Amino acid sequence: MRQIVSLSGGKDSTAMLLMMLERGEQIDDIVFFDWGMEFEAMYEHLERLETYIGRSITRLYPRDGSWRYWMLGKGRRNGNGGYGWPHGKARWCSRERADTVNRQYRSSVMCIGFAYEERFSRAHPANRWQEKCGITVRYPLLEWGVSETEALKYCYSHGFDFGGLYRLFKRVSCWCCPFQLKRELLALRDNFPDLWARLLDMDSRSPYPWPNDNLAKLEAK
DSSP states (O other): OEEEEEOOSSHHHHHHHHHHHHTTOOOOEEEEEOOSOSOHHHHHHHHHHHHHHTOOOEEEOOTTSOHHHHHHOTTSTTTSOOOOSOBTTBOHHHHHHHHHHHHHTOSEEEEEOOOGGGTTTTOOOOOHHHHHTTOEEEOHHHHHTOOHHHHHHHHHHTTOOGGGGGGTOSSOSOTTOTTSOHHHHHHHHHHOHHHHHHHHHHHHHOSSOOSSSOHHHHHHO
């Protein structure tokens, strides 16, 4: 079976990729799913990573347009607008990412970069769709007992600093992610005012409000 690296671009998946290469493991493809909402520093990181390893990273994209279309666009939800912000019972962003990757890589081993602390909270057996596609899920960092702290130090030691994002955020994902912590929202507001303005604009147009914090209150602080 082909062995695929699922690369989010963050510290854990980056460390997993580099460690697998150092161990001489089989890697048939490296895939990154792009909603188009990553920090610019993350896109720069991916380009540097490609140069460093001497291999291309496959980019996949959502089927029906941009994040903004899925969230706000007409024609979805029986013509009632977009899905609004993802939330606990409707994580459409994660579902679309998984479905797109699974369709592309049927009958493969999919390597996911969950760190050792996530062995109970996030790591889980392959879901039904993955099983239907013949996908076997593997968590190399769990196998090797690599923690989040160790993964970040490993990336730093190889010259990858993610543009300083991990000095501001505990986790680095889409800058508009509604699952980020309050302190990370404040870091976004204080360090990326242009992105913060876009976030407020999208929230004002969303059929459902921001799920965790009142963004207007954070704006006023």
